[in-house]
Amino acid sequence: MTFSTLKLSLPILDAISELGYETPTAIQKKAIPAILSGRDLIASAQTGTGKTAGFVLPLLEMLKGDKPNGERKRRAKRLRALILVPTRELAVQVESNICQYGKNLDVKSMAMFGGVDLESQKQQLIDGIDILVATPGRLLDMAHQRALHFDELKVLVLDEADRMLDMGFIGDINRIIDRLPEQRQNLLFSATMPDGVRLLADTAIDNPIEISIEDNRATTPQISQWVVSVDKGNKSTLLSHLIKEYQWTQALIFIRTKHGAAKLVSQLEKRGIKAESIHSGRSQAVRTQILTDFKSGKIGILVATGIASRGIDIDELTRVVNYDLPDDADDYIHRIGRTGRAGACGEAVSLVSMDDFKRLCAIERRLDQIIDRRRIEGFTTVKELPDSNLNFVSKSTDKKQSKSRDKKNKDKAFKGKASKGKAPREERNSNTRTSDTNSHKETSERSSESSHDSQNPWLRIRKK
Numbered sequence: 152m153t154f155s156t157l158k159l160s161l162p163i164l165d166a167i168s169e170l171g172y173e174t175p176t177a178i179q180k181k182a183i184p185a186i187l188s189g190r191d192l193i194a195s196a197q198t199g200t201g202k203t204a205g206f207v208l209p210l211l212e213m214l215k216g217d218k219p220n221g222e223r224k225r226r227a228k229r230l231r232a233l234i235l236v237p238t239r240e241l242a243v244q245v246e247s248n249i250c251q252y253g254k255n256l257d258v259k260s261m262a263m264f265g266g267v268d269l270e271s272q273k274q275q276l277i278d279g280i281d282i283l284v285a286t287p288g289r290l291l292d293m294a295h296q297r298a299l300h301f302d303e304l305k306v307l308v309l310d311e312a313d314r315m316l317d318m319g320f321i322g323d324i325n326r327i328i329d330r331l332p333e334q335r336q337n338l339l340f341s342a343t344m345p346d347g348v349r350l351l352a353d354t355a356i357d358n359p360i361e362i363s364i365e366d367n368r369a370t371t372p373q374i375s376q377w378v379v380s381v382d383k384g385n386k387s388t389l390l391s392h393l394i395k396e397y398q399w400t401q402a403l404i405f406i407r408t409k410h411g412a413a414k415l416v417s418q419l420e421k422r423g424i425k426a427e428s429i430h431s432g433r434s435q436a437v438r439t440q441i442l443t444d445f446k447s448g449k450i451g452i453l454v455a456t457g458i459a460s461r462g463i464d465i466d467e468l469t470r471v472v473n474y475d476l477p478d479d480a481d482d483y484i485h486r487i488g489r490t491g492r493a494g495a496c497g498e499a500v501s502l503v504s505m506d507d508f509k510r511l512c513a514i515e516r517r518l519d520q521i522i523d524r525r526r527i528e529g530f531t532t533v534k535e536l537p538d539s540n541l542n543f544v545s546k547s548t549d550k551k552q553s554k555s556r557d558k559k560n561k562d563k564a565f566k567g568k569a570s571k572g573k574a575p576r577e578e579r580n581s582n583t584r585t586s587d588t589n590s591h592k593e594t595s596e597r598s599s600e601s602s603h604d605s606q607n608p609w610l611r612i613r614k615k
């Protein structure tokens with residue numbers, strides 16, 4: 152199958168051909184015709200599968216100028232398609248894809264996110280926008296200030312829905328949905344389909360086509376994964392050693408907290424290694440500049456919290472390092488999926504201390520594979536990491552699973568009541584990720600934009 156069989160018009164085909172896209176990916180083959188048919192869609196697809204083009208290309212096709220000369224009149228402060236994303240970085244990334252794919256069309260797009268001046272974004276909205284890519288918090292601010300109106304909106308896209316729920320955006324999402332016209336097309340993309348996403352889909356999306364693309368990436372990644380057992384207090388020394396010994400010129404290093412990120416950068420610098428960090432404590436302008444410098448190679452070692460790194464899209468990223476393992480095995484897959492793209496070889500290295508062992512087991516179970524262990528001379532651990540067992544189920548995971556089963560049952564009972572009264576406590580909290588390592592004193596970083604809706608967000612979901 153080629154892109155031309157997908158009923159995309161010439162200006163779009165020319166733009167993607169210039170980017171070197173020859174054949175549509177699995178998600179694109181399924182999503183593009185489904186979206187062009189006008190139906191609602193739920194797609195489960197990971198980052199790296201080409202999902203962005205999967206919804207942007209048909210959006211462009213549907214919204215492209217209909218006058219022969221491509222010129223179009225836009226109504227002030229109106230938008231025709233809204234793409235909600237969890238982070239600023241992803242907003243910038245998706246909008247830049249829209250510009251690339253739509254470069255031969257008269258389609259006006261804009262990325263809108265918090266942490267930057269409101270006024271300049273308001274100015275951009277004044278003449279109307281065709282496709283707005285936005286984070287939920289800033290979008291609501293703008294709507295409250297009547298800087299934009301949704302009456303001409305035709306399509307809503309929820310991108311990385313699972314991540315938006317993890318970050319506590321469910322309340323904002325529902326408040327946004329409440330403001331949209333009833334008649335619209337809804338597209339939901341999510342790497343995973345936990346109960347919260349299912350509930351959102353059930354209530355906000357109408358008779359959707361469902362597609363699922365497991366791990367069928369745009370290019371087959373060749374990722375060499377290995378772990379080193381290390382005592383917690385020795386991690387930064389080991390990392391410095393690895394960078395120097397293996398002459399790593401490029402690495403994206405994931406760390407749990409923003410304080411940890413800043414501390415690690417100063418530890419590396421003390422050992423003569425130049426590094427930078429991105430996390431929610433840094434201004435948007437600084438984060439954007441650092442990302443540009445990392446992409447261009449000016450910065451080689453970048454320390455990032457999971458949230459700040461969301462949406463980093465670098466085709467030639469050679470290495471990711473998990474300084475801290477993520478709580479969720481799917482996040483590990485997301486992280487390592489950033490390397491080894493475009494047929495290149497990638498490396499994913501994890502520094503694992505004893506308190507990370509349960510997470511390692513969960514990841515290996517999810518991958519159904521034991522990750523290669525390496526010993527680094529001079530770095531013996533006080534306590535050797537045990538061999539993990541692919542069938543290992545920690546007590547807390549066990550509890551979590553039975554809780555999830557209970558919750559599914561409650562969800563069923565709850566659905567009918569969604570618009571009536573108070574939701575049970577578990578549903579109210581189900582947008583908060585549970586971790587099987589609650590013992591951690593430091594809390595992992597959440598977006599500065601994240602608004603944990605403690606006041607029963609699920610009540611705001613209305614059945615269409």
Ligand code: AMP
Pocket residue numbers: 171172173174175176179197198199200201202203204369370464466
């Ligand atoms: P995404 O899953 O949207 O983050 O896309 C992952 C990467 O795949 C991006 O770098 C895209 O530029 C690239 N990509 C998307 N579609 C194709 C395609 N059909 N052929 C080759 N590369 C693609």
